[in-house]
Amino acid sequence: MQLGENLAILRGVPAGTVPLVYIDPPFNTGKRRTAAALATKAVDGGAAGDRTGFGGRRYASATVGEERGYADAYPDLPAFLEPRLREAHRILAPNGSLYVHLDPRESHYVKVLLDQIFGRASFLNEIVWAYDYGGRPKRRWPAKHDTILFYAKDPADYVFDTDAIEREPYMAPGLVTPEKRALGKLPSSVWWHTIVSPTGKEKTGYPTQKPVAVLKRIVAASSRPGDLVLDFFAGSGTTGAAALALNRRFWLIDENPQAVAVMVERFAGIGGVEWVGTEGGQASDSDGPRQERASDVP
Numbered sequence: 001m002q003l004g005e006n007l008a009i010l011r012g013v014p015a016g017t018v019p020l021v022y023i024d025p026p027f028n029t030g031k032r033r034t035a036a037a038l039a040t041k042a043v044d045g046g047a048a049g050d051r052t053g054f055g056g057r058r059y060a061s062a063t064v065g066e067e068r069g070y071a072d073a074y075p076d077l078p079a080f081l082e083p084r085l086r087e088a089h090r091i092l093a094p095n096g097s098l099y100v101h102l103d104p105r106e107s108h109y110v111k112v113l114l115d116q117i118f119g120r121a122s123f124l125n126e127i128v129w130a131y132d133y134g135g136r137p138k139r140r141w142p143a144k145h146d147t148i149l150f151y152a153k154d155p156a157d158y159v160f161d162t163d164a165i166e167r168e169p170y171m172a173p174g175l176v177t178p179e180k181r182a183l184g185k186l187p188s189s190v191w192w193h194t195i196v197s198p199t200g201k202e203k204t205g206y207p208t209q210k211p212v213a214v215l216k217r218i219v220a221a222s223s224r225p226g227d228l229v230l231d232f233f234a235g236s237g238t239t240g241a242a243a244l245a246l247n248r249r250f251w252l253i254d255e256n257p258q259a260v261a262v263m264v265e266r267f268a269g270i271g272g273v274e275w276v277g278t279e280g281g282q283a284s285d286s287d288g289p290r291q292e293r294a295s296d297v298p
């Protein structure tokens with residue numbers, strides 16, 4: 001795992017060496033993305049308290065722990081991504097794949113950019129990850145999906161292991177044979193999956209954390225056991241968690257020390273994890289090696 005600005009690091013990676021790259025860059029929401037309160041606790045609130053406790057005593061809710069977040073406002077997100085996507089294309093193995101996770105604010109512009117970098121024939125899927133959570137505006141359809149663009153470096157030769165993909169129940173099980181029903185169906189390009197529950201045990205406290213199940217589907221289909229999976233906008237390290245669960249090696253890069261601190265907690269006790277440019281999740285005084293480093297799955 002590595003603390004640092006990704007473009008500088010990517011430039012040091014040898015060409016043609018990485019089998020799978022998944023990235024979930026900032027979506028350009030125009031806001032700073034922050035985690036919801038890490039925890040709330042009741043403190044003595046006197047008359048101003050917003051909660052009533054035993055014996056009618058008034059308490060106020062207070063947030064404990066630091067707020068975690070990152071800036072998500074870019075005058076031109078495709079222009080920011082372009083050199084990084086060119087590096088991703090260069091470092092991908094000849095049969096490697098790239099997944100780019102965005103939402104409809106920028107996905108169409110980045111699709112055009114990726115078509116230019118990879119060639120249109122290399123575009124394999126637009127995956128729609130649909131969820132159902134949060135507010136519902138009344139003046140348009142509530143936007144409840146992200147877009148994941150899937151490209152192969154060589155559309156004639158890439159890893160896609162349908163046997164490794166977990167099947168799901170048919171939507172209309174009565175319309176298929178009992179054998180097919182028992183086997184389940186291969187997921188299509190539309191994936192229904194809930195967001196990371198704000199109260200569930202998967203939650204790390206880092207904003208915009210993606211569900212590990214979504215990442216596991218990608219890693220299972222588009223890499224082989226032992227392969228290296230790279231995420232250079234790593235956040236809380238969800239890609240690493242999926243890779244670890246599926247016996248792949250992983251390399252996670254983020255420029256935000258708070259993200260690295262979350263990853264330190266997430267991968268605590270996992271053998272073979274190497275930290276570059278950090279000391280236990282804090283930026284170190286030394287530059288740290290800039291060359292390719294991957295943590296080895298125990």
Ligand SMILES: C[S@@+](CC[C@H](N)C(=O)[O-])C[C@H]1O[C@@H](n2cnc3c(N)ncnc32)[C@H](O)[C@@H]1O
Pocket residue numbers: 004005006007024025026027070206207208209210211232233234235236237238239253254255256259
């Ligand atoms: C959408 S979040 C990733 C969330 C992650 N997929 C997860 O499940 O937790 C994007 C991340 O990109 C990082 N980032 C933005 N610009 C970067 C850059 N130039 N180099 C490295 N990391 C960057 C931010 O710090 C942020 O953590």
